[in-house]
Amino acid sequence: MAQAHPTDGMPQLTLDGPVAIIEFCRPTVANRLSPNDLEVLNAHIQTVDQNPEILVLLLKAQGKYFCSGYDIGALGQSSAPSSLYFGQTVDRLEQARPVTVAMIQGGIYGGGTDLALACDFRIGSFDCNMFMPATRLGLHFYPGGLRRYVTRLGIDQAKRLFLTAEKIDASEMLRIGFLTDLVPATELGIKTQALLETLTQMAPIPLLGVKSHLNQIANNDMDFQAIEALVRQSERSEDLLEGARAFKERRPPKFSGR
Incomplete structure (x- = not known):
């Protein structure tokens, strides 16, 4: 610390x-x-x-x-x-x-x-x-x-x-x-x-991205393109593969933010 x-x-x-x-x-x-x-x-x-x-x-x-x-x-x-x-x-x-x-x-x-x-x-x-x-x-x-x-x-x-x-x-x-x-x-x-x-313990890309975009939506400032870009980034991420493996193997995922 x-x-x-x-x-x-x-x-x-x-x-x-x-x-x-x-x-x-x-x-x-x-x-x-x-x-x-x-x-x-x-x-x-x-x-x-x-x-x-x-x-x-x-x-x-x-x-x-x-x-x-x-x-x-x-x-x-x-x-x-x-x-x-x-x-x-x-x-x-x-x-x-x-x-x-x-x-x-x-x-x-x-x-x-x-x-x-x-x-x-x-x-x-x-x-x-x-x-x-x-x-x-x-x-x-x-x-x-x-x-x-x-x-x-x-x-x-x-x-x-x-x-x-x-x-x-x-x-x-x-x-x-x-x-x-x-x-x-x-x-x-x-x-x-x-x-x-x-x-x-959550995957960093969606954790931080969803937090930011929910706040924007609450303020009537929804950026569809930015959200769609993060959807695609998360789909290509190593973390999504790790999340799927962890779910299959019944273990906690180890996310890297990549």
Whole structure:
């Protein structure tokens, strides 16, 4: 396991074979993200995207909160970027090459909820809760986040959460589709690890290709030619032959990504 950055309060990146882990390390301030944190987060995503061995990116956090979003106190500083920069960072996470998983414990608030929505999977524990206070605080939310709320949760739930700033618990988060799975806190790590193992055992070409194209389709941006090209690439791949052999021999396949 290779640690790319030491723990210094900023998001920490760890590489572990086909899995990359980004951990939020400011538990005393509910893991809110400052402009400097966002720069580090962008750099981590770039590092992961450029490493072809990484198939899965896990987001996790220290303490009893997952993330409370952008440090809006920074908006009062003349040198601080707009909250649009937070949105651009989350857009980049959504577009990341690997499959993304958010392991959510405790509270998740504001832009932190959008950070999780940008992930492909969101596993939460029963002590989770969330709310979106932007409107109550006087802040108009950025475009990518509004799109994610509507495409992933539906227009009615997006209006409910944005326009009322209602706080909801874990069971309601699961019911409306914010969480993809909900487990007791003692099983959160176990459930997440099982998902990571399942994902890393898949054939890389369709795993990463289908993830990307499903997101594009959800955003009304379906590229038939690009999908057809990946279908043909997968049909010519060594992995397809290996998958067929493994199925015939009743053994787990050993994919190479070729």
